[in-house]
Amino acid sequence: MPKKRTVLLAAAAVLLAGAAFGQNPSFDQITVPLSNPGQPGTLIVKNHRGDITVTGYDGAVVVIKAAPAGPAEGANRGAQGLKWIPDGETRLSAAEDNNAVTVTSNSASKTINLQILVPRRFDLKLSVKDNGRIEVDNVAGEMELNNPNGPVRFDHVSGSAIVNTVDGDITGRFVLVTPGLPLAFSSVYGKIDISFPPDADLTVKMKTDEGSIFSDFDIAVEKRKSISEPGEKPGGRRVSLEEWTSGKINKGGTDVLLKSYEGNIYIRKARSGRP
Amino acid sequence: MSDKKKERLVSELLKGDLPAGEEARVKETLGKKGLDAGRLAEYEHLWEALAKADVPEPSEAMHDGFRAMLDEAKKTSWRSAAEAPATRSPVRGHGWNRMPAWAFGFSLVVIGWFIGYQLTPRPERGEIKALNAQMKDMKTAILLTKLESPSASERLSAVHYAEDAAAWDDPVRDALVRALNRDPNANVRLAALETLARRTDDSRVRDALVQSIASQDSPLLFLALADVMLDLKDARAVEPFKKIIADPALYYAVRQKLEDTVRRLT
Numbered sequence A: 001m002p003k004k005r006t007v008l009l010a011a012a013a014v015l016l017a018g019a020a021f022g023q024n025p026s027f028d029q030i031t032v033p034l035s036n037p038g039q040p041g042t043l044i045v046k047n048h049r050g051d052i053t054v055t056g057y058d059g060a061v062v063v064i065k066a067a068p069a070g071p072a073e074g075a076n077r078g079a080q081g082l083k084w085i086p087d088g089e090t091r092l093s094a095a096e097d098n099n100a101v102t103v104t105s106n107s108a109s110k111t112i113n114l115q116i117l118v119p120r121r122f123d124l125k126l127s128v129k130d131n132g133r134i135e136v137d138n139v140a141g142e143m144e145l146n147n148p149n150g151p152v153r154f155d156h157v158s159g160s161a162i163v164n165t166v167d168g169d170i171t172g173r174f175v176l177v178t179p180g181l182p183l184a185f186s187s188v189y190g191k192i193d194i195s196f197p198p199d200a201d202l203t204v205k206m207k208t209d210e211g212s213i214f215s216d217f218d219i220a221v222e223k224r225k226s227i228s229e230p231g232e233k234p235g236g237r238r239v240s241l242e243e244w245t246s247g248k249i250n251k252g253g254t255d256v257l258l259k260s261y262e263g264n265i266y267i268r269k270a271r272s273g274r275p
Numbered sequence B: 001m002s003d004k005k006k007e008r009l010v011s012e013l014l015k016g017d018l019p020a021g022e023e024a025r026v027k028e029t030l031g032k033k034g035l036d037a038g039r040l041a042e043y044e045h046l047w048e049a050l051a052k053a054d055v056p057e058p059s060e061a062m063h064d065g066f067r068a069m070l071d072e073a074k075k076t077s078w079r080s081a082a083e084a085p086a087t088r089s090p091v092r093g094h095g096w097n098r099m100p101a102w103a104f105g106f107s108l109v110v111i112g113w114f115i116g117y118q119l120t121p122r123p124e125r126g127e128i129k130a131l132n133a134q135m136k137d138m139k140t141a142i143l144l145t146k147l148e149s150p151s152a153s154e155r156l157s158a159v160h161y162a163e164d165a166a167a168w169d170d171p172v173r174d175a176l177v178r179a180l181n182r183d184p185n186a187n188v189r190l191a192a193l194e195t196l197a198r199r200t201d202d203s204r205v206r207d208a209l210v211q212s213i214a215s216q217d218s219p220l221l222f223l224a225l226a227d228v229m230l231d232l233k234d235a236r237a238v239e240p241f242k243k244i245i246a247d248p249a250l251y252y253a254v255r256q257k258l259e260d261t262v263r264r265l266t
Helices: A001-018 B004-015 B020-032 B037-052 B061-088 B093-119 B123-147 B152-161 B169-183 B186-197 B203-215 B219-232 B237-244 B252-265
Strands: A028-032 A041-047 A052-057 A062-068 A092-097 A100-105 A113-121 A120-132 A136-138 A139-145 A152-165 A171-175 A181-186 A191-196 A202-208 A213-215 A220-223 A243-247 A254-260 A266-268
Touching: A028 A092, A041 A052, A041 A113, A052 A120, A052 A152, A062 A092, A062 A100, A100 A113, A113 A120, A113 B123, A120 A136, A136 A139, A152 B152, A152 B186, A171 A181, A181 A191, A181 B186, A191 A254, A202 A266, A202 B219, A254 A266, B123 B152, B152 B169, B152 B186, B169 B186, B169 B203, B186 B203, B186 B219, B203 B219, B203 B237, B219 B237, B219 B252, B237 B252
Parallel strands: A041 A100, A041 A120, A052 A113, A052 A136, A120 A139, A136 A152, A139 A152, A152 A171, A152 A181, A171 A191, A181 A254, A191 A266, A202 A254, A213 A266
Antiparallel strands: A028 A062, A062 A113, A092 A100, A202 A243, A220 A243
């Protein structure tokens, strides 16, 4: 019976994809069944060029759709009145090993957008090299998101997240934070804007060189304790870390590190409707 | 025949109490039970020798001497019992003069107890030490295992764990340096750098930080390392930073910061 189910899912995915890529119905699709259906899994996409959009759903297979991105703005000069015809291939492939699904789309120079449906309980390891954004919705698990040159956005997630960007903003909203698993968000130019459940027990450590920090939580700010060890050797110097601001939200607990060199940091109480 | 019975028969035989017919029969029985004639003759000989030994009768003089000694002993014990309260009380009369002696005695007891306390090997002290060492080993083992985890969150929590001063030792330092240079996640590398930066009184940590500049590829790490090097005023960082600046694809703001760092270090 699994074959039939895959076909059905594929059909549903075609409909979904048709809606998502309205202007561009040409895409490749792979459906990946899991070795242990119903168990948590991991989705891995490395060094991707283009968008990665991951959505959790109530199914048991991973559905991957890939489509070449449309022409960049300004690239269609001289094409007025003409229709863009997608060319080339996505070279999309996926491998599954013990519920870990690795997706690759090694198109040499083209930007490929990925839309991936995963069962809700899934860990994500996504990294975009170029030309894309990372978006995650409705997933529960550990997330590792890297996008040096673009933004990262996540919503309705529970678990933990470790996010890096260089010039992209990081925007996210947690439904639930796994106690004890540290969270970290860092960027060079981007702003960091994270919403947590109002009752989350967190210990936050924040630093921004040129931005400011804002929050509607009552954060009990404490000065960072420097480790004092007597007998400092000559020539050695202890780097001062006093510029870190740290404090407790509610009772304190799960470590959250937020660092941006030039962007602002916002720590919000999550409200439904707005991330 | 039991041993007891044998003994009795032999003693009667030796004393000559047995009737003549019996004597021959007993001798025969004993012979059967393993007591041969030679052995029996030896016993007879011994018996006769004992009988011949001269035991003196107690004389009148001995009796009187004993009496006198008994009386003397009685008198002495009575006298000492009567005299005791007056001379022996430490608090009454001359007793006060003995206070220094008592104090000395007491201090001897205290000193003795103290020396004994110090010298007694107490296994629980060693046990606590051993337990502490075991705890530290366990912490180190957990930290090293977590640093190898495929989960970035686990690796990050291991780095936070190393901030605990009690867990700090050579293997931990080396593991953090490895994490700084090779961890696939920039946030884990950043956290490792922050932890190591608090240990720069160790020259090996300083060397490792300078060396790691060349192995970084993330602007986040370039900037963080520039901050640390400015704080350390370590001029060895100039060359590796210059190499990074030479990359034309470098972000403008990062290039500016690194150029500023190089200027301030030279």
